[in-house]
Amino acid sequence: MGTLIRGNGLQKKDFTQTGVGCIHYGQIYTYYGTFVDKTISFVSPELAKKLKKAKMGDVLISGVSENIDDICKPLGWFGQDICISGDMFTFRHNQNTKFITYLLQTDRFQQYKKKYAHGTKVIRVKPEKILNFLIPIPPLEEQERIVAILDKFDALVNDISQGLPAEIEARRKQYEYYRNKLLTFKEKK
Numbered sequence: 001m002g003t004l005i006r007g008n009g010l011q012k013k014d015f016t017q018t019g020v021g022c023i024h025y026g027q028i029y030t031y032y033g034t035f036v037d038k039t040i041s042f043v044s045p046e047l048a049k050k051l052k053k054a055k056m057g058d059v060l061i062s063g064v065s066e067n068i069d070d071i072c073k074p075l076g077w078f079g080q081d082i083c084i085s086g087d088m089f090t091f092r093h094n095q096n097t098k099f100i101t102y103l104l105q106t107d108r109f110q111q112y113k114k115k116y117a118h119g120t121k122v123i124r125v126k127p128e129k130i131l132n133f134l135i136p137i138p139p140l141e142e143q144e145r146i147v148a149i150l151d152k153f154d155a156l157v158n159d160i161s162q163g164l165p166a167e168i169e170a171r172r173k174q175y176e177y178y179r180n181k182l183l184t185f186k187e188k189k
Contacts, residue, residue, distance in 0.1 A: 002094070023082060034105070
């Protein structure tokens with residue numbers, strides 16, 4: 001279904017103000033959300049030539065963490081080619097990127113990775129264990145349908161500019177409806 005490519009050589013000390021975009025594994029769980037198309041960090045074009053790259057549509061996966069929750073956190077990448085650090089992977093596939101990213105957030109995957117996570121101060125999951133996780137692959141049309149539903153829920157839950165105002169407006173209309181129903185009386189003749 002896809003290949004897992006391990007990053008190489010990128011360290012935080014390599015960051016520059018401009019250049020080629022890059023993501024360090026720790027940024028996956030400290031800065032980024034679920035999907036992204038721009039980086040906050042860059043490396044020099046010279047260093048970028050030596051580093052492994054993620055391509056648009058890849059799913060970036062943290063390969064190391066200090067806690068079990070952050071290990072294997074996925075990040076759907078939708079930007080131009082970027083460099084990736086050594087303690088992360090890019091999963092290159094031919095499926096719907098959002099579908100794969102959402103799938104790697106499920107309770108089923110969380111339980112799976114906990115079973116294979118090892119280490120005390122630094123926690124890892126071996127790459128072959130990540131690749132051995134069995135996932136259902138419905139047709140791309142079904143993946144798109146599922147993603148459309150999950151995107152709507154994600155926006156409602158996480159996007160304060162969409163979700164909260166929509167919820168407030170819905171509650172306001174509900175309040176007005178019940179206020180009008182409860183405070184409308186028949187006139188006495």
